[in-house]
Amino acid sequence: MTRRAAASAAVIAGVLAALSGCGGHPSSKPAPPAVSASGSPIQFADVTAAAGIHFTHFTGADGRLLMPESVGSGGGFLDYDGDGWLDVYLVNSTSWPKHPSLGKTGALYRNLHDGTFQDVTRAAGLAVPMYGQGCAVGDFDADGRVDLLVTCLGPNHLFRNLGNGRFSDVTAASGLGGGGPWDWHTSAAWLDYDRDGQLDLFICRYIRWSPETDVECKAATGDRTYCGPMQYPEQPSLLYRNLGNGKFQDVSRSTGIASAPGKGLGVVPLDENGDGWVDLFVSNDLVANHLWRNEGGRKFHEVAQENGVAVADSAAARAGMGIDVADLRNADDVTFAIGNFAGEGLALFRRGPAGYADEARSSGLLPASLTSLTFGLAFLDADRDGWTDLFTYNGHVDPFAGKNGEAIRFRQAPQLFRNQKGAFTDVSAQAGAPFLELQVGRGCAWGDFDNDGRPDLLLCENAGPARLLRNATSDTHHWLGVRLRGKPGNRDGYGAEVRLTVDGVTQRRWIHSGSSYLSANDTRALFGLGDASRADRLEVRWPSGRHSEATAPALDRYLEVAEP
Numbered sequence: 001m002t003r004r005a006a007a008s009a010a011v012i013a014g015v016l017a018a019l020s021g022c023g024g025h026p027s028s029k030p031a032p033p034a035v036s037a038s039g040s041p042i043q044f045a046d047v048t049a050a051a052g053i054h055f056t057h058f059t060g061a062d063g064r065l066l067m068p069e070s071v072g073s074g075g076g077f078l079d080y081d082g083d084g085w086l087d088v089y090l091v092n093s094t095s096w097p098k099h100p101s102l103g104k105t106g107a108l109y110r111n112l113h114d115g116t117f118q119d120v121t122r123a124a125g126l127a128v129p130m131y132g133q134g135c136a137v138g139d140f141d142a143d144g145r146v147d148l149l150v151t152c153l154g155p156n157h158l159f160r161n162l163g164n165g166r167f168s169d170v171t172a173a174s175g176l177g178g179g180g181p182w183d184w185h186t187s188a189a190w191l192d193y194d195r196d197g198q199l200d201l202f203i204c205r206y207i208r209w210s211p212e213t214d215v216e217c218k219a220a221t222g223d224r225t226y227c228g229p230m231q232y233p234e235q236p237s238l239l240y241r242n243l244g245n246g247k248f249q250d251v252s253r254s255t256g257i258a259s260a261p262g263k264g265l266g267v268v269p270l271d272e273n274g275d276g277w278v279d280l281f282v283s284n285d286l287v288a289n290h291l292w293r294n295e296g297g298r299k300f301h302e303v304a305q306e307n308g309v310a311v312a313d314s315a316a317a318r319a320g321m322g323i324d325v326a327d328l329r330n331a332d333d334v335t336f337a338i339g340n341f342a343g344e345g346l347a348l349f350r351r352g353p354a355g356y357a358d359e360a361r362s363s364g365l366l367p368a369s370l371t372s373l374t375f376g377l378a379f380l381d382a383d384r385d386g387w388t389d390l391f392t393y394n395g396h397v398d399p400f401a402g403k404n405g406e407a408i409r410f411r412q413a414p415q416l417f418r419n420q421k422g423a424f425t426d427v428s429a430q431a432g433a434p435f436l437e438l439q440v441g442r443g444c445a446w447g448d449f450d451n452d453g454r455p456d457l458l459l460c461e462n463a464g465p466a467r468l469l470r471n472a473t474s475d476t477h478h479w480l481g482v483r484l485r486g487k488p489g490n491r492d493g494y495g496a497e498v499r500l501t502v503d504g505v506t507q508r509r510w511i512h513s514g515s516s517y518l519s520a521n522d523t524r525a526l527f528g529l530g531d532a533s534r535a536d537r538l539e540v541r542w543p544s545g546r547h548s549e550a551t552a553p554a555l556d557r558y559l560e561v562a563e564p
Helices: 003-020 365-369
Strands: 044-046 075-078 087-090 107-111 117-119 132-138 147-152 157-161 167-169 183-191 200-208 238-242 248-250 264-270 279-284 290-295 299-302 323-326 335-338 347-352 355-358 374-380 389-394 415-420 423-426 441-447 456-461 467-471 479-485 497-502 505-510 525-528 537-541 547-551 558-562
Touching (some): 075 441, 075 456, 132 183, 147 183, 264 323, 335 374, 365 423, 479 497, 497 525, 505 525
Parallel strands (some): 183 264, 374 441
Antiparallel strands (some): 044 467, 147 157, 157 167, 200 238, 264 279, 335 347, 374 389, 415 423, 441 456
8 A cells, every 4th residue: 555545544534533423434425624604705606618618638548557647737827819818728648658649738728808718729839749747837038928838747848929829839949858758847937046037947846757667556445546656766856047048057956956856746936035036935745845045046055944844743744736825814924835635634834933833723724624635726815805715626646535435535626715814714615516526636726817806716637627717706895906017038027026005904915937736827916905995005026126116006907017
């Protein structure tokens, strides 16, 4: 039995006792949320079919149960045609070598501004077969058009936006196509780590794996199942410096990034310590997480252990997957959420004077997430009340989980946790039909695809259909969206911090690539004002050190703020 299967089996009895009381047998229905609330104002509706999105993820499965089949894939929002409306890209895999190709590729859907989308994959030049994992969005060549990176098992693919509705695969010319045929890349993020005005690229790598080294593992039922990561060696992540001429240089060793191998699945870049240089927090699978502190754009120093984010409160590494960051209490602090394995619960690392502490239990997240295996997650203010909520996308990796009626199951429901000034309430059961549907959740992203000021969701199910969830919450709260226009080289202002002060309370949003799991979020900052009818002040702290500020900004619209 794998360590993961053993961990699931070990916690089942305790979880059942907590959910069902002593004795008896578990219900055949999904376990109810550990915390509930009636009358939640938050509602989401599945509009996938009405929007014209018809996409099913393909794993290449041929009966051998090869490990990469179990962990993909992602997708994201991007405005590829620059019309101010978010389009959708969905990552796909392909057949294994020596097996018939089914012509599976990723898909690009153009937003038609009326709630519907058009499949433009072939017209855009993106019908390229690859064993895709995730994606990252950024204007790497500073031409004002957003480009697309797709991470893969094997060489990654960089697609340059030509501006005429088409992309060109510039992987070979860029220098990003290195690595062996089984080099396993997962989440990625664009960032300007050296502040030279050019977007650099960080790519998580997972484990050293190949079909020849694939280990045969058994589920608790005795059947063969997918293995966990402990059977394979870790890999160092990759950092590429943008040379400004369409080419990238691998600086993983010279910057120190290669000095600490891991099993990276999620990454979020931000200036974590406020010194003006963007840092990196990487969630690793069953080995210690990495917090890479940027030392003046020359070196990175790994400081997770001394800052309290390397491992869980139990002093054991968890199965870190998706990751995101927010200021949950509007108190000028930094809090990271990390998705973990079933039986481990979510992590919620909040920074304090002595470093970070895991507040998942005290905030109410831990008991509500114990039966979930969380891959994708996203912070978003779903009801625009001025407090950042948390969405998690869940699904097991063992197809036999729950076959005997256990509480921890293969297909799992998404969860939505409403933030009530730092304490979370699970409102999933009241948030609409999509939260009652059992799925094999992997990547997810948030984005306001209909520009109504409410954050919507894109869900990427493993070996299942992609879903577009429209935020149908009927609140009357005012809102403000902010789109940054940075100096050429970093047009989207990655690394900037946007602050909105309302009635003396300041909310913060970090503009960055990466976060969640294998996916790309809306790069605009979106604020809810709750019961307030005006905002006091909007401030942008640019990665260059410049500041922009406006008093009493106009509400209920997207404002474009240019770097001074």
